[in-house]
Amino acid sequence: MKRYTLPQLRPITIIFLSLLFIGCTHLSVKHLRKNPWSLNTNQTLDMSFWRFEYEGTFINNTYNIRGVAYPKKEVIPAWAEWIQDLWLSAYLSDINGHVVARDIKVYLPRKLDYDKGVEFEFVLQPEKLPSAGPLFVTFGYTMQLTSRQFDKPPLIDRPLTGNKSNVFYASQGAMTR
16 A cells, blocks of 8 residues: 655645535625516616616526616716726526526627616526526626726826826626635
8 A cells, every 4th residue: 555645645635625615616696686587577676886677588498688787877976978898797596696597798888878778688598407496686797987988098197188087997796605
């Protein structure tokens, strides 16, 4: 029987514990507001900086969510006029907030429009559904807003010309647990 020394076992132990940790982690949206999954019903979900108005459908074994996300004017800085970076996410979760499916959309820069909002369509395909209990829908986002459209790299102030761009960043989404 071959004997291993402590220095020889250390890398094996680290690899084993890493794989064990990775196997135990999951995405969670327990900390976010959510609505019960509902078919063909108009719903609204308010997040910190966006209001999501949407309808859910079930087609070809996929959960589909279509709607419009509206920026909340009362919490966004008045100087913000452009969306430079926007990622919207939809999550389908169980009663404990464990994510069973997600989808993400990345948008090109655009003028910030409080009335028109941002249209979205998500296709959620769970690999495995919970054995019992309801499903829930929630959303996430990452956004970067600016006072003007970028024509140069962001965050560069030009003190001699007086050109300056304000930047506002906000994010809400699933967490790894």
